[in-house]
Amino acid sequence: MIRLIVLASLAATPALAAGGPFFSLWNTNFVVTLAFLLFVGIIIWAKAPAKVGAMLDGRAAQIKAELDEAKALREEARALLSSYEKKQKEVQEQSARIVASAREEAEAAAAQAKEDLKVSIARRLAAAEDQIAAAEASAIREVRERAIAVAVAAAGDVLSKQMTAEGASASIDTAIDQVAAKLH
Template sequence: MRHIIAATLALTTASPALAASGPFFSLHNTNFVVSIAFIIFLGILVYFKVPGTIGKLLDKRAEGIREELNEARALREEAQTVLASFERKQQEVQVQADRIVATAREEAAQAAEQAKADLEKSIARRLAAAQDQIASAQSAAIKDVRDRAITIAVAAAKDVMAKQLTATASSKLVDEAIAQVEAKLH
């Protein structure tokens, strides 16, 4: 505070206006009156301890700012901790998601292989069933052809016999057939 008063007196006493206008210590000199009023004002401020009060207020403000800075640092550290935690969790989730995708791909590949094997078995069964049906149809066709051939052969033999056999030859054949049957039965 003393430095302020000394600087004020030095400024007011060494002004060029004072050198040109008569005596400095006169109430008609406005610079002198303003200097006296300023010194009185400063004296009143010192008497009521305004500089100390302003210093205390500035100290309180500085302490408040220091506390806010400390709180901001703590919040920043907490935010960095939370961020690091979230980044770790994100990495863990990413690893887990990669494992799930890999497992799903493996299961899908296994399911595809199983479906392929099942399809091959189904095709083999159907092919075997078709071959069985073809063989059955073929044997049925052969049987039908034989039956018709036998029927046609019997009919043809009957016609041939009917044309060639006479009644006496026919009774002779019947008697021989009966004799063969009797011989086989006894």
């Protein structure tokens, strides 16, 4: 294969197209062709194509490793993103539960406050009614006492004007007998 390449490169040189003796050191085309062939021979002898191939293979392997690492990092990033999205959903669900719980507690507290207010109002109404009833009873008692006092005073005035000494002593004797009968 290498021999074919060398032969083809010799056939395609402009030195063949030049006039005069070709194999002369005075022919610049021949010298350039010899230098080129020598240069290609040294490169092949030094195994430069294998080294360049190995370098290219190494670079390809390095690029492949970098690509694999990038893929792994991308997968890790996707997993992290998925994890964070899952955590975000969990946090949103937890916050929704907390809000719902707080709302329920607030509603329960409001209902309890309404009940407490109703009980307090009922107690105050009962206390007010008791005070009104006590005031009413006190007023009635006071009116009765006043009426009794007025009646006793009027009766005393009437009796004092109509009563004689004998009638008064008979009345006292009757009252003493009544008290004695009630006490025994």
